[in-house]
Amino acid sequence: MTTLLVIAKEPLPGRVKTRLTPPYSPQEAAALAEAALADTLDAVLRAPARRRVLVLEGAPGPWLPAGFDVVPQVPGGLDERLAAAFAGCDGPSLLVGMDTPQLTPALLAPALAADAWRHCDAYVGPAADGGFWALGFAEPDPELVRGVPMSTPTTGAVQRRRLTDAGLRVRDLAPLRDVDTAADAAEVAALAPGTRFARALAVAVR
Numbered sequence: 001m002t003t004l005l006v007i008a009k010e011p012l013p014g015r016v017k018t019r020l021t022p023p024y025s026p027q028e029a030a031a032l033a034e035a036a037l038a039d040t041l042d043a044v045l046r047a048p049a050r051r052r053v054l055v056l057e058g059a060p061g062p063w064l065p066a067g068f069d070v071v072p073q074v075p076g077g078l079d080e081r082l083a084a085a086f087a088g089c090d091g092p093s094l095l096v097g098m099d100t101p102q103l104t105p106a107l108l109a110p111a112l113a114a115d116a117w118r119h120c121d122a123y124v125g126p127a128a129d130g131g132f133w134a135l136g137f138a139e140p141d142p143e144l145v146r147g148v149p150m151s152t153p154t155t156g157a158v159q160r161r162r163l164t165d166a167g168l169r170v171r172d173l174a175p176l177r178d179v180d181t182a183a184d185a186a187e188v189a190a191l192a193p194g195t196r197f198a199r200a201l202a203v204a205v206r
Contacts, residue, residue, distance in 0.1 A: 001048060001050035001092075002049055002050060002091075002092040002093060002094050002111060002116065002117075002136070003049060003050050003051045003052075003053065003089050003091065003094070004044050004047060004053070004093075004095075004096070004108070005053045005055055005085055005086075005094070005095040006040055006041060006044055006052075006053070006054050006055065006068075006096055006097070006098060007073070007082065007095060007097055008037050008054060008055070008057070008098040009056075009057045009058055009098070010057065010058025010059055010061065011030045011033040011034035011037060011061070012030055012058065013025075013026035013027045013029070014026045014030075015030075015058075016029065016030055017032055017033045017179070017180075019180050019181055020032060020181065020182055023182050024182070024204055031200050031203075031204065032185065032197065032200050032201060032204060034061075034063050034200075035101065035196040035197040035200035036098055036179060036196075036197045037063060037098040038063045038196050039101035039102075039103065039195045039196050039197050040096065040097075040101060040103050041054070041063070041064065041065055041068065043103040043104055043105055043107075043108070044096070044108075045065055045067050046105045047105040047108045048112055049112070051069065052067055052068045053069045053070075053085075053088075054070045054071070055072075055073055055081070055085045055095075056070055056071070056073060057072070057081075071085075071088060073085075077150060078150040078151065079145055079146050079148050079150055080146060082095065082135070083143070083146040084142065086137065086140035086141070086142050087140070087142045089140045091138075091139070092116070092136070092139075093136060093137055093140050094108070094112070094123060095135050095136065096125070096133060096134045097133055097178070099178040099180065100127075100133045100177070100179070100188075101179065101192060101195050101196070101197035101198075102188050102191050102192035102195065102197075103133075103176070107173065107176070108134075110171065110173060111123045111134070111136050111171075111173065119169060120138065120169050120170070121137070121138045121139075121163075121169045121170070122135075122137050122144075122163045122170045122171075123135070123136035123170070123171050123172070123173055124136075124156065124163070124170060124171075124172055124173065125172070125173035125174070125175070125176060126172060126175045126176075127156060127177065128176070128177040128178065129153065129177075129180065130154055130156055131151065131152075131155040131156050131178065132155065132159060133173075133176045133178060134173050141166075145159070145162075177191075179197070185201055186201070189201045
């Protein structure tokens with residue numbers, strides 16, 4: 001079975017979702033980040049996995065359910081932190097972020113099925129902003145992530161090309177929209193109205 005990883009920041013005001021401020025206050029942005037993280041962890045908890053790991057910058061809080069191993073993020077850029085997360089894995093591993101509260105087990109299912117890694121070496125979940133919301137390897141190789149420029153409109157394309165250039169057979173997961181801006185937040189909440197995130201956004205816009 002596949003190891004599922006979530007890379008996340010402790011949802012502290014002024015430290016997370018800063019692009020939501022304004023229109024939201026740092027406290028509201030942190031509440032939205034906490035809700036998004038809780039939704040993500042819940043989806044991962046309901047999906048079949050060999051192991052579930054939270055790769056965390058900061059300290060765990062009451063939003064963390066049982067069933068996760070917690071490991072600290074290493075210093076450095078996002079590429080270094082992703083590489084280190086995969087370096088701690090053995091065998092099939094799939095990593096997601098905390099910015100897609102609309103995540104469901106069904107969206108993860110193609111990479112978790114019994115035949116998920118048959119004729120496949122890697123999975124990429126493309127994000128609407130040009131990045132990626134998920135990345136997985138049959139056999140994790142940190143060097144395939146290290147050095148990829150992150151948080152750019154071409155991050156996803158560069159990462160995918162890095163994989164194919166290395167000879168890996170790559171499959172794509174469904175595209176999702178990350179929550180970075182207020183417009184993103186409104187669209188994602190509308191797509192997933194039953195989530196903690198949607199409820200938190202409804203409180204924030206009152």
